[in-house]
Amino acid sequence: MPELPEVETVARQLRPLLIGRTVRSLRILDPLLRNGRTPRLGGRPIRGVRRSGKRVLLELGPAPGRSRPLCLAVHLRMTGRLIWRPSAGSVDHLRARFELDRGALLFVDMRRFGTFDWYPSAFAAAPTGIDPLAREFTARRLDALVDGTRQDAKAWLLRQDRLVGLGNIYASEILWASRLSPRREVRSLDRGERRRLHRAIRRILSRAIENCGTTFANFQDAHGVEGSYQRFLAVYGREGERCRRCGGAIRRIVQQQRSTFFCAACQR
Numbered sequence: 435m436p437e438l439p440e441v442e443t444v445a446r447q448l449r450p451l452l453i454g455r456t457v458r459s460l461r462i463l464d465p466l467l468r469n470g471r472t473p474r475l476g477g478r479p480i481r482g483v484r485r486s487g488k489r490v491l492l493e494l495g496p497a498p499g500r501s502r503p504l505c506l507a508v509h510l511r512m513t514g515r516l517i518w519r520p521s522a523g524s525v526d527h528l529r530a531r532f533e534l535d536r537g538a539l540l541f542v543d544m545r546r547f548g549t550f551d552w553y554p555s556a557f558a559a560a561p562t563g564i565d566p567l568a569r570e571f572t573a574r575r576l577d578a579l580v581d582g583t584r585q586d587a588k589a590w591l592l593r594q595d596r597l598v599g600l601g602n603i604y605a606s607e608i609l610w611a612s613r614l615s616p617r618r619e620v621r622s623l624d625r626g627e628r629r630r631l632h633r634a635i636r637r638i639l640s641r642a643i644e645n646c647g648t649t650f651a652n653f654q655d656a657h658g659v660e661g662s663y664q665r666f667l668a669v670y671g672r673e674g675e676r677c678r679r680c681g682g683a684i685r686r687i688v689q690q691q692r693s694t695f696f697c698a699a700c701q702r
């Protein structure tokens with residue numbers, strides 16, 4: 435499932451390709467994607483492409499002489515991909531096709547869990563949680579967010595109403611980098627441990643974005659290329675292998691029906 439770095443990668447790659455283009459038409463081929471009434475897009479300029487939480491936002495201006503701006507939020511879920519194509523051609527699992535004045539934007543999704551949601555603006559599409567890469571996410575803000583919370587660290591990192599965009603892979607990696615056990619109750623973290631956690635969240639996500647995300651099963655970027663951060667994974671998917679920090683064995687446990695990978699020797 436694409437997490438923050440993968441979605442950020444797609445948004446960054448699409449931005450220079452799409453901004454300034456005009457949409458000629460949108461064809462939705464899969465009825466599951468018709469969420470309410472699909473607006474008419476012909477003549478709308480693409481004004482912005484960005485990530486919001488785990489969704490890609492396409493900000494569309496009004497068509498000439500009428501209508502209001504509009505924002506489409508695309509959630510890739512398990513296998514959704516937004517792919518830019520300079521020319522026509524067929525692809526498998528095509529669910530929607532945006533015809534542009536130059537090229538086309540395709541939404542391809544084998545498992546069909548991806549969604550389209552329409553909003554009047556990007557502001558209206560904003561999630562409730564804070565973005566871990568936003569300037570407002572300071573160490574002090576983290577303190578305020580964890581204070582008094584009786585929840586283990588792994589489950590807390592996955593809560594989208596606190597921090598948006600983290601999933602199973604990066605939660606495990608962040609806890610390893612912070613030397614914290616995924617089972618630690620967050621309210622028990624002392625000041626130094628919270629600082630470590632804050633720094634690790636920013637560092638791991640930034641590094642993953644620099645490497646165009648992680649491809650474990652399905653992720654491909656806007657050009658159909660896989661991410662490369664899987665080379666740097668310290669714990670995720672490494673059960674039974676040696677910890678790169680202390681040589682201990684990486685273990686896998688199940689928390690909230692999902693796998694957590696960690697080193698019991700150096701994560702306390």
Ligand SMILES: [Zn+2]
Nearest residue numbers: 677680697700
């Ligand atoms: Zn270790």
